[in-house]
Amino acid sequence: MKLDILLDNEWFIVLNKPSGMLSIPDRMQSEVSLKDILIEKFGSIYTVHRLDKDTSGIIVFAKDAETHKTLSLLFEGREVNKHYVGLVNGTLYNNEGSVIEPIMEHPAKNGTMVVHAKGKPSHTDYEVLESFGIYSWVKFQIHTGRTHQIRVHSKHIGNSIACDSLYGDGKPVLISAIKKKYNLAKSEEEERPILSRLGLHSYKLQFEFNGLEYELEADPPKDLRALLQQLRKWKKG
Numbered sequence: 001m002k003l004d005i006l007l008d009n010e011w012f013i014v015l016n017k018p019s020g021m022l023s024i025p026d027r028m029q030s031e032v033s034l035k036d037i038l039i040e041k042f043g044s045i046y047t048v049h050r051l052d053k054d055t056s057g058i059i060v061f062a063k064d065a066e067t068h069k070t071l072s073l074l075f076e077g078r079e080v081n082k083h084y085v086g087l088v089n090g091t092l093y094n095n096e097g098s099v100i101e102p103i104m105e106h107p108a109k110n111g112t113m114v115v116h117a118k119g120k121p122s123h124t125d126y127e128v129l130e131s132f133g134i135y136s137w138v139k140f141q142i143h144t145g146r147t148h149q150i151r152v153h154s155k156h157i158g159n160s161i162a163c164d165s166l167y168g169d170g171k172p173v174l175i176s177a178i179k180k181k182y183n184l185a186k187s188e189e190e191e192r193p194i195l196s197r198l199g200l201h202s203y204k205l206q207f208e209f210n211g212l213e214y215e216l217e218a219d220p221p222k223d224l225r226a227l228l229q230q231l232r233k234w235k236k237g
Contacts, residue, residue: 003037006058006216011067011209012048013038016218017059019197023050035061049075049145057084057202058218074207075145081206084140084150085129085220087199087227088159089168092136096127099153103146112166113148115156122146124153132231134178135162150200162199172196173227178234195227 004016015034017023022033024047038045038061046068048060062068074080104119106112123143130137136159140150151167154160160168172193201220208214219225 006218007214010063012060012062012071013042014058014060014205014216017051017056019054019056019221022053023047023059034059048072051202052148052151052198052200054198055200055202056221058205058216059202060205070209074209078143079207081204082142082145082202083204084142084200084202086138086140086150086154086201087162087173087195087224088136088138088154089134089162090136090159091131091133092126092128092138092157092159097125099124099126099157101153101156103149103152105147113146113152115152120144120146122149122153124150130228130232132178132235135173135231137228137231163196164198173199175230178231194230195223197223199224
C-alpha cells in the first residue's frame with residue numbers, strides 16, 4: 001500500500017495512519033500492521049507511541065534506538081502536544097472543559113479500560129467546534145497517554161465517540177437519522193452508513209527534538225470530511 005508520509009528524516013518518520021490498520025502487530029500476528037510495512041521498507045523501526053486500529057491520523061516511529069529513547073521520554077514526560085478531532089454522540093453539557101479522571105484496565109473485560117479511583121492519572125481537554133444536535137464535532141487535547149483515553153473520557157461525560165462499539169453503542173452514522181425526509185434508493189435493499197468506523201482522528205502533534213521545533217498536521221480523512229459536509233448542509237436546512 002502507498003504510505004501517507006508527512007515527514008521522513010534521518011531520525012524518525014511521521015505518517016498519517018489510515019483507519020482500520022494496526023499501528024503495531026497484535027499478539028496473534030493476525031494482520032499486517034503499519035510497523036510491519038515500515039520494517040520492510042527501512043529495516044529497523046522502533047515504536048514511539050500508537051493509535052487504536054480504527055483511529056486515523058498522525059503517528060511517529062523512530063529509526064534508531066537513541067531516537068526511540070529520546071522521543072519516548074518526550075511522550076512519557078508530557079512534552080508532546082497531542083491534538084485530536086472526533087465526532088461524538090449527542091450535545092455536550094459544556095462547550096469546553098477538562099476531564100481529569102484516572103483510568104485503569106477493566107478487571108473483568110480484557111482490552112477494555114475504565115475510569116476508576118485506582119487508575120493512573122489521566123487528563124483530557126475538550127472543545128466543541130460544531131454542534132449538530134444528534135452529533136457534535138469536538139477537538140481534544142490529551143496531556144497523558146492512557147490506552148483508549150479519549151474514548152473512555154468521552155464515555156464518562158456521556159458523549160461517546162460515534163461508532164465506538166467498545167465504549168458506545170457502536171451504531172453507524174446513517175443519513176436517515178439526520179435527514180427527516182430520506183428515501184432509500186430503488187437500487188438499495190438497505191441504507192449504507194455514511195460512517196461505520198470510529199469517528200476519531202489524530203490531527204496535530206507538536207514537539208521539540210534536537211533543538212528543532214516540529215508541528216505536524218494531518219487533515220481528517222475523506223469519510224469524516226464528507227460526513228461533516230453533510231451535517232453542515234442539513235443543519236442549514
